[in-house]
Amino acid sequence: PPAPLGFTDVTLNSRNTYEVSRRRSAPEHLPHGATAPAAPAPPPQEPADRARHRGGIASAGSSFAEFFARNFFTKRTKELKPAVQSAPGWKLFGKVPPRENLPKDSKIIQQEYEARTGRMCKPPPPSARRKNIEFEPLSTTALILEDRPANLPAKSVEEALRHRQEYDEMVAEAKKREIKEAHKRKKIMRERFKQEENIASAMVIWVNEILPNWEGMRGTRRVRELWWQGLPPSVRGKVWSLAVGNELNITPELYEIFLSRAKERWKSFSETSSENDIEDAGASVADREASLELIKLDISRTFPSLYIFQKGGPYHDLLHSVLGAYTCYRPDVGYVQGMSFIAAVLILNLEEADAFIAFANLLNKPCQLAFFRVDHSMMLKYFAAFEVFFEENLPKLFLHFKSYSLTPDIYLIDWIFTLYSKSLPLDLACRVWDVFCRDGEEFLFRTGLGILRLYEDILLQMDFIHIAQFLTKLPEDITSEKLFSCIAAIQMQNSNKKWAQVFASLMKDNKEGDKNHSPAPKN
């Protein structure tokens, strides 16, 4: 089915579609991005929402794909079309503007020449022409064959001959280039086709074999290997849900209860804030944080280039609901910046209630709980464990970082809080999530080491601030093949101790009152 493949396309392009998506969005929805609209404007026509609802029980992932297949890419191709049409072959002198008073069309000159040299006795039939579209000398190339205008000295015989020769060379050269390009295009197409085939066949295995026997098969070598290759987008949400589990026993009904509670709070909040906007100014930061205002502000700042979570976007209300319900469900954790990215990725792959269940259970994992509660001593343990494996795997880079006192909190905070969804391209982040669901928290840190390994040579040339800047704004052209081969090369073994053991022994050290050598926050 084309839908899941469409999803891959979208995510592959998610970082490059800014310009297109910007034009798509109506400017009045986002006055400045920096200011929250005071009154919610009536949402405009929402084709994606309809697409989603038409999908009914179909997974959100596929309807998301539909949305893009329908709106995003039709627009894209439309915009690309004119360019394609105006360049039906190649152009040797692309920058030369066409002269207005050409005595003859260059194409006619070319045909005349070909007729004279007997290369093409008759004009090719339309079908043959189309086949030959890969090579069609056009533009001003053939002008070289033409006689000079009357006001200029005429060409000598040698000169005309030379020009003829030059023309033949130019044509041959262009033909060669064109053939090379065509080969390249074909190769890319073949690779993409193969990739799509792989996804399709993996999907069949997941749906028919693995999912029906989940508990029995999830730990088998075959499944684990297939899992590493990346989950097909159509089963991704389902596998994530199963792997994250539901220790908290949350039901869709429970979600509805917390959602309605959140809605009540929004209502009372908007009423009070409009009445005494200024008088409340003395309220502390913490009070307002609890007031859900921050969620509103952050939703539009979640994957802004996708234009689906912003006000008027198809998933805006959904993201608002999931985050609001969570703050009512877990007031002890509350909303923390970074959460909106996690919820958004889940919403892209799961139905609303399932997304909430996965979200709440995911944030209940020890590592996520430590970070989102900003439990400094626990965070330090995670950083320290990370450094153990950092030193083991990349000793040179480790020393380089040490020499600048560059501690892992500088880059890991952003990576761990958002589970890489903010720092990596979305399709790649989803693949990291796939294996994170398989291997647990240790994979988050292994991914971090994989990134460091991938860019080790560059990082070794940089100083503190450049490293910090680089790691918090990773290159956008990072590919999954390269990253995953680097991650695979990271050994999560330290003198026969695995991640969990290293972490446990660090926890023990803490209880014995060991002094902390990591310069991360002390409280």
Add this chain to the structure above:
Amino acid sequence: AMAADRAGAAPRDCPKASLEPDHLYNVLFVGDSHVGKTSFLYRLHADSFTPNLTATVGLDYRIKNLVVDNKHFALRLWDSAGQERYHSMTKQFFRKADGVVLMYDITSQYSFSDVRYWLSCIQEAAGDGVAVLLLGNKTDCAAERQVPKKEGEVLAKEHQLMFYECSAASGHNVLESMVSFCRLLKAREDELKNKAEEVPKAPQKKKSCCW
């Protein structure tokens, strides 16, 4: 303002920018969530504005090279997340900062009243010596203004802060404020240097005393 305009950023490929800077400062950006810290840095970096920046999680980093008064300044800019939960993480960086840019949003009275909270954080962690620039952002949204310019000026005077109103969206006062802040940072550095030069005299005296 004219002088500030001329003292613009050094172009990226300018050989001077790659040389050792004359002055290097760590500058930490703080202020409530959504006042425009990252947008300000983006304007400074790329001289453009996008309403599509993502929320900052933890910390972000930017380098900015400026040539002011024929001196090459390298600014290490630390952009912090505004949410209170992150403050305990941000606080450790106050100690490393030579200067702090404290930003509020002129269309948000809340963000302005939190300036006092932020000032207490700065004082607590960095002491009185640190240079502080108070910035009222979003002057382009004049219609929604909640904080009069006068209030910002009064607060800045009270706490002896450098003060500007600016707009990351329009670019108004973005470079100007940073250029002035560079001068302030340099003045502070010179002050400290002078003090440091006075200090060695004391041990020398002591030495002669003991002898």
